[in-house]
Amino acid sequence: MNLNILVLPGDGIGTEVTREAVKVLRRVVRKSDHSLKLTEGLLGGIAIHKTGSPLPDETVRLASEADATLMGAVGLPEFDHAPPEKRPEKGLLGIRKVLGVYANLRPVRAYPALLDSSPLKNDRVAGTDMIIVRELTGGIYYGTPRGIEENGSETRAINTMVYTRAEIERVAQMAFHLARGRRKKVTSVDKSNVLENSQLWRRVVTEIAREFPDVALDHMLVDNCAMQLILTPLRFDVVLTENMFGDILSDEGAVLAGSIGMLPSASIGDRKPSGAWVGLYEPVHGSAPDIAGQNKANPLGAIGSVAALLEYSFGLKQEAAAVNAAVEAVLCSGKVTADLKPPGRPATTEEVGEAVCAAI
Numbered sequence: 001m002n003l004n005i006l007v008l009p010g011d012g013i014g015t016e017v018t019r020e021a022v023k024v025l026r027r028v029v030r031k032s033d034h035s036l037k038l039t040e041g042l043l044g045g046i047a048i049h050k051t052g053s054p055l056p057d058e059t060v061r062l063a064s065e066a067d068a069t070l071m072g073a074v075g076l077p078e079f080d081h082a083p084p085e086k087r088p089e090k091g092l093l094g095i096r097k098v099l100g101v102y103a104n105l106r107p108v109r110a111y112p113a114l115l116d117s118s119p120l121k122n123d124r125v126a127g128t129d130m131i132i133v134r135e136l137t138g139g140i141y142y143g144t145p146r147g148i149e150e151n152g153s154e155t156r157a158i159n160t161m162v163y164t165r166a167e168i169e170r171v172a173q174m175a176f177h178l179a180r181g182r183r184k185k186v187t188s189v190d191k192s193n194v195l196e197n198s199q200l201w202r203r204v205v206t207e208i209a210r211e212f213p214d215v216a217l218d219h220m221l222v223d224n225c226a227m228q229l230i231l232t233p234l235r236f237d238v239v240l241t242e243n244m245f246g247d248i249l250s251d252e253g254a255v256l257a258g259s260i261g262m263l264p265s266a267s268i269g270d271r272k273p274s275g276a277w278v279g280l281y282e283p284v285h286g287s288a289p290d291i292a293g294q295n296k297a298n299p300l301g302a303i304g305s306v307a308a309l310l311e312y313s314f315g316l317k318q319e320a321a322a323v324n325a326a327v328e329a330v331l332c333s334g335k336v337t338a339d340l341k342p343p344g345r346p347a348t349t350e351e352v353g354e355a356v357c358a359a360i
């Protein structure tokens with residue numbers, strides 16, 4: 001198989017963790033019969049600097065030609081006060097929309113070797129194994145009207161949370177299919193006691209559930225879910241939710257996993273004519289300007305995203321499992337970055353990447 005992959009390192013630690021992720025990808029490919037074609041493109045703050053746009057047309061072209069896209073992270077502090085339209089994040093939202101990757105899969109696992117890295121009590125966290133399915137191309141992130149309006153002495157800011165039935169159906173179907181391959185339980189998260197949007201969400205998810213009688217469905221309000229994630233993480237298998245709720249809850253999931261640097265993600269769209277899923281793969285963490293350029297960011301979320309890429313975009317389950325096993329081996333060896341609070345000297349980003357390669 002020939003793997004044609006676009007790499008978008010982005011900003012800050014995005015470039016550092018992506019470098020290690022690419023090393024791991026090269027290593028897996030070298031150990032198999034596959035071949036790799038890597039192309040690099042611009043996204044985010046670096047793209048604004050070089051082209052004036054956070055998502056240059058050239059990047060859109062490269063992404064539509066590639067089999068899959070591997071991304072680092074975007075965001076630079078110099079754009080903190082820029083309007084949303086002119087920020088690096090606009091590039092990320094743009095590429096998600098252009099590729100149509102509507103289902104963002106964010107697995108959250110408590111690795112035994114990392115239990116002491118979580119600030120939560122070990123017995124509460126041990127055994128956590130869930131996947132957050134976050135709707136990614138709709139909701140309040142994209143809804144219109146939006147903007148800030150000055151009207152005489154009054155200023156108003158508007159955002160719109162909007163979902164169509166079709167948008168809810170397709171992401172719900174993805175969640176139920178995933179649950180079938182797991183512990184067969186979907187928890188759908190909404191705010192239906194307040195939002196019409198969530199009432200439609202709940203109604204449509206309940207309808208889709210009838211197509212999956214072997215999967216149990218329950219509904220949970222998002223505020224309660226924020227609490228239950230920490231109190232009773234073991235009760236969750238597949239957590240299905242809309243865009244902004246999923247953004248917030250997945251950072252909370254990072255506390256269960258030991259560090260946000262651990263979390264990978266896969267954003268999946270429709271199947272291509274070849275049968276492969278359109279996919280964008282990125283760690284959950286951001287560009288972390290405070291630690292950028294210091295070779296201390298945790299690359300394991302980015303490396304886990306490579307495993308997801310192999311599995312979802314190419315169906316290479318064995319290769320994906322080899323990457324995940326190597327990550328576990330490195331965690332057990334204790335050669336981890338400072339965010340995971342190892343007892344001895346923390347490893348550098350590069351050392352962790354090399355250790356994962358060596359373990360494959």
Ligand code: IPM
Nearest residue numbers: 074075089092093247284286
């Ligand atoms: C994420 C990030 C992004 C999001 C930001 C950088 C726009 O927080 O992927 O979770 O909100 O989707």
Ligand code: MG
Nearest residue numbers: 247248251284
């Ligand atoms: Mg986020």
